[in-house]
Amino acid sequence: MLLPPRLCLLFILLLASVGRAAPAPVPVPTGNPLTVYFFDVGQGDAALVVSPAGKTVLIDGGPPEAGPRLVSRLRQLVHAPLDLVLLTHPHLDHLGSMRDAIQAVGAKRFMDPGFDHPSAAYRDLLEFVGQEVGQVMTASPNPQTPHTFLTIGLGEGVQLTLYWPRHPLEPFLKDTRSDANSNSIVARLSYGKTSFLFTGDAEPDTEQALLQKKVLLSSTVLKVAHHGGRHASTAPFLAAVKPQTAVISCGANNEYGHPNPEVLERLKDVGTRLFRTDQQGEIKAVSNGTTVTFQAERGPAEPPQREWTKDLTREPSPPPPERPAVAAPPETPRxxxxxxxxxxxxxxxxxxxxxxxxxxxxxxxxxxxxxxxxxxxxxxx
Known part of the structure; x- marks a missing residue:
């Protein structure tokens, strides 16, 4: 990496505590709610966690073109430096406006997977946060307790548990369809009986690694990996997560075809209610520790398809006269x-x-x- 070694221990002393993947149930508090804003940043990801204690975590920063909107929303919602900025992986649609966000409201700590990537935008971001953010670190587990997961306490029983990656205690996934995606930070946010699973752009290899570890994946809300791309959200993974609600962050009419119809069908098969930023704009989820309620910025972008019926009271029109077939010259696809x-x-x-x-x-x-x-x-x- 370009930066000096990142001291996870210092981070733990100031913000976090190390816990097991499935900590003992915490009492459901009766105070302020936990709120998660899934911002509408187009074809990318950005979410803001606001804990009952007022702790704030920005997870990803959307693409470069989302900067003005992201900055505007953060200035409305955040009135002190972000307690943590978490970059799930070094791709432009997740980090493109992160510098703008940090400059707008400030940040105390920055975390990323520590997976080296040749992207110039990623290296520029690392240089910036190294100069402007107090602490810069990776999601490394505590080497003194290698069988536990790094857990960040956000006050009043809210915990953010980091499941993946676990480098250097465990090697990064290599030779996958996309190593940067496969080593996305996967984190579970829990509050009382409710939970949110953030998956970045995790790949099937990531999901398989988590299934083999038998970590607690069951979650009330799933932030669907890779904007609903067809390579993630496999059936075995969704069966383990059992999300009541899923949120897909993607751009309207995006060129990648996200979300993929196969993924939508798999979510439907497990009985998941779906929200999409391309259709409903910003999604606000509020947990009181027992239930999660949702508020969408707008309704579906397109009305439901009408069901057309054939008029059987009229005689069918005679077919047009047939024209002699003319062989078309073969076309070269472009x-x-x-x-x-x-x-x-x-x-x-x-x-x-x-x-x-x-x-x-x-x-x-x-x-x-x-x-x-x-x-x-x-x-x-």
Whole structure:
């Protein structure tokens, strides 16, 4: 890493306590609620935790274009430096506006997985927080108690338990579909009988590692991994989490095709109520320690489909005369990538028709497109 070694012990003394994955049940307090704001930052993630004791944790910072909105909401909700800023992993759609957020309200501590990544934006952020934030550390467990998980106390019985990664006590996941995603911080926020599971962009490899550890995954609310991408939220993982409610943070008409229909179906199969920032804007979840209530900024972006019925009282119109078939010349498929995008699509993909940007790159061969970008999940080029 670019920064000096990060001292987890100092962090524990000032903010956290080390606990087991499944601590003894805490009494349900009768005071202030626990509130989690899932911000509408477009195609990215950003959530703010406000504990009953007033402790604040910002989990991810959305993409760069979300900066003005994120800063505005933080200034409305946070009136002292953030107690903790947690970056789940070093991708731009999670860290792009984090510097703006810290500059706007301040931060006492910063934590990330400690997984090195060549991104210039990530390295710039590390340099910034190293200069501007009091403590910079990774989510490393206490080496003196290697069989426990790092647990951060937020006051009045609220705890944030960090399940993954556990480097250097355990190696990072390697040779996965995306090592940066696979080593996302996975954390469970608990308050009385309620809980929230934050998964960053965790991959199936991450989910399998957690299932093998037999950690307490059951949660009232699940922040769905990777914006509802098809590679996460596997059926075995959802069966263990058993979320009553799930929140997907993604951009409207995004070019990645998030959320994936297969993931939506898997969430439906486990009886999960769903909220989406692309359809309902900012989602506010409030826990009194026993139940969690939700408030959405707006209703669904599109009305439900009407059910059309055929008029059987009229005679069917005669079919038009058939025209002689003319063989069409074979067309060579083309592939398209939008400016600044990491994926490529088929030229006839519906996402391209909805895209606001007109700057795009055309590939006549799929192999050329695949060398520079990865295939989009919506049209599977």
């Amino acid at each position: 592939y398209v990538s939008l400016k600044g995008s990491e994926v490529f699509h088929r030229e006839d993909c519906a996402t391209l028709k909805r895209a606001k940007t007109k700057e795009r790159k055309i590939y006549t061969r799929r192999a050329d497109a695949a060398r520079e970008r990865r295939a989009a999940e919506d049209c599977h080029p």
